[in-house]
Amino acid sequence: MAERPVPEEKRVFMTGNEVVAYAALAAGAEIMYGYPITPQNEIMHYWTRLAPRFGRGFLQTEDEISAGFATLGGVLAGRRAFTGTSGPGHILMQEPMAMAEMMRLPMVAVIQQRGGPSTGTVIYSQQEVTMTVSGGNGEGLRIVYSTARHQELYDYTIKAFNTAWRYRFPTFVLGDGYQAKMREILTIYPPGERGIEMVAGEPYLVGPGEPGTDRPPVHLRNTYNVEEELNATVMELIRAYQAAAPEIAEYQESGTGDAEVVVCSHGVVSRVVEEAVRELRGRGWKVGWFRPVTLRPLAESGLKAVAARAGRLLVVESAHGQFARLLKEVLYGSPAVLETMFKPGQGFTVEEIVARVKEVARGGRS
Amino acid sequence: MEPVMPKCWRGESKPHKFCPGCGHGLVLKALGEAIDETGAMGRMVFGCDIGCSLLAWDLFNLDSVQTHHGRVIPVITGFKRANPQAIGIAYMGDGGGYSIGAQHLVSAAIRNERITVVLVNNTQYGMTGGQMAPTTLPGQKTETTPYGRDPLTTGAPLKGPEMVAAIAAPGAYVARGTMANPRRLRNMLGSALRNQMQEAGFSFVEVLSACPTNWRTGPTETWRFVEEIMTEYYPVGEIKVPLEQEV
Structure with missing residues (x-):
């Protein structure tokens, strides 16, 4: 393709959904399969306007089950294929995700979380964490990037394609309605100019050669006959995932060196937390923040180290403990006190976090 | 003497995994012969649904993939959309195609997807033990319609x-x-594959088939059910032929 969707580095002012479409184009995504649901629709809207100019494909399917399975079909054909969804559509998409997990199919999905359960709101939440990291009838062998700002939506959408094809596990970019709809300044760039080499897709099926003559046929399955056979297969998947996990896990932290309270958050909530912590530190409070970028796999050693130093953690999330449960699993046995601030389906203000941190720092409980 | 098998059948996977008397073997033999005739095995992708059709996953010397119950159509659709040179076959049962995956069949037909769907109609869910399917005949006894x-x-x-x-x-x-x-049947399947290869449009072949295990029938009664009773309700023949190729 002569024309490039992002020919050069450029400052832009875009909604998050537009950012995702540009990032997917820049990453060399070849086809998107999708079904309308708010707040991810504009990923498709931008993609359908831009994709034909760059020889990329699109299919609007009959539902999210189909969008997910068609994405797997695209991946099996060796293409960088992706989809986007939210809320109830995300529930439906867990079925193809389970197949991707079992067969190590590198599908990429961008999730723009909306309020739940059920139809909930079309606006915002962090309530799709549990489903994203461990939905399906398996062991949660997925990679989940939780982004906080538009620059990250761009960076991590590109990265998601590489992570997926490098490690061959289904990979999610977990955004939310705020990020989807909000307009923000960021820099878009061709990945090559930042030294990012895109991992090539390769066909699982219908590769070169005549099956049965030039090469053995490829037979992929997800059904096993006996317990031992399934167990061996799943344990192999788990070992591969565990081996890759340390290379994949990412986190950010600030002020944790001397902090007595460390505020833990992920995604867009981290921005409010950063602001609150900056304000508190300015007034002399010994507070820091810790933010996993990957919710799965989690940066376990980073989190344990922070908990050991601070002794007191405050988990802030727009869900009722879905993120906190991930942390608790890692921190089991740690003497750190874990305080919480949960607002399912609702955003936070700096003021309320500042107030809660002071309460926690004084030893008060909710 | 070696039994005559389609060239695209994989010898190592024989005998096949279906129950004695099952119709799948005959359907897959006809499909194999139709595939042989295309001479395009290197472009074929064979997808199977879940249900008894999954047992065909390693039957051919073709690249193949097992999917989920009802989901073989979207997988093959997605594959074909991403690789239009491929020849996509979605192999499934009546429960997968007409019940849990009916939306995929309907939508693939409406969109005129260039894929070939082969759907085996044996009037019930075979793999799960003989429950009612959308194709179960009036009065027919199954595990979930024990009184007919x-x-x-x-x-x-x-x-x-x-x-x-x-x-x-x-x-x-x-x-x-x-x-x-x-x-x-082989001629119909051949027409269905050619229709895809000529990019004329969607191709769909339902095949009347037997499930003596769940029907609890002996050979005579099995054949009578397939040849006489099923055909009363399900007439055999071409229903839509774009290429004027009567078989």
Whole structure:
């Protein structure tokens, strides 16, 4: 393709959904399969306007089950294929995700979380964490990037394609309605100019050669006959995932060196937390923040180290403990006190976090 | 003497995994012969659904993939959209195609997807132990209609090819074959594959087939059910032929 969707580095002012479409184009995504649901629709809207100019494909399917399975079909054909969804559509998409997990199919999905359960709101939440990291009838062998700002939506959408094809596990970019709809300044760039080499897709099926003559046929399955056979297969998947996990896990932290309270958050909530912590530190409070970028796999050693130093953690999330449960699993046995601030389906203000941190720092409980 | 098998069959996977008397073996033999005739094995992708059809996953010397119950159509659709040079075959049962995955069949037909769907109709869910399917005949006993299917409470049997023909685009090929006439079935499957290869449109072949295990029938009664009883409700023949290729 002569024309490039992002020919050069450029400052832009875009909604998050537009950012995702540009990032997917820049990453060399070849086809998107999708079904309308708010707040991810504009990923498709931008993609359908831009994709034909760059020889990329699109299919609007009959539902999210189909969008997910068609994405797997695209991946099996060796293409960088992706989809986007939210809320109830995300529930439906867990079925193809389970197949991707079992067969190590590198599908990429961008999730723009909306309020739940059920139809909930079309606006915002962090309530799709549990489903994203461990939905399906398996062991949660997925990679989940939780982004906080538009620059990250761009960076991590590109990265998601590489992570997926490098490690061959289904990979999610977990955004939310705020990020989807909000307009923000960021820099878009061709990945090559930042030294990012895109991992090539390769066909699982219908590769070169005549099956049965030039090469053995490829037979992929997800059904096993006996317990031992399934167990061996799943344990192999788990070992591969565990081996890759340390290379994949990412986190950010600030002020944790001397902090007595460390505020833990992920995604867009981290921005409010950063602001609150900056304000508190300015007034002399010994507070820091810790933010996993990957919710799965989690940066376990980073989190344990922070908990050991601070002794007191405050988990802030727009869900009722879905993120906190991930942390608790890692921190089991740690003497750190874990305080919480949960607002399912609702955003936070700096003021309320500042107030809660002071309460926690004084030893008060909710 | 070695039994005559289609060239695209994989010898190592024989004998096949289906129950004795099952129709799948005959259907897959006819499909294998039709595939042989295309001479395009290197472009084929064979997808199977879940249900008894999954047992065909390693039957061919073709690249193949097992999917989920009802989901082989979207997987093959996605594959074909991403690699238009491929020849996509979605192999499934009546429960997968007409019940849990009916939306995929309907939508693929409406969109005129250039894929070939082969749907085996044996009037019930075989793999799960013989429950009522959309194709179960009125009065027919199954595990979930132990007193016989009552159309007043469970609806009438679905005539899949007729439904697909009604919604499919002019380029589509739609037929109903039967395991009882393998030569005609092979011709229908050949037409269905050619229709895809010529990019004329969607192609769909339902095949009347036997499940003596769940029907609890002996050979004579099995064949009578397939040849006489099923065909009363499900007429065999081509229903939509875009390429003027009567078989």
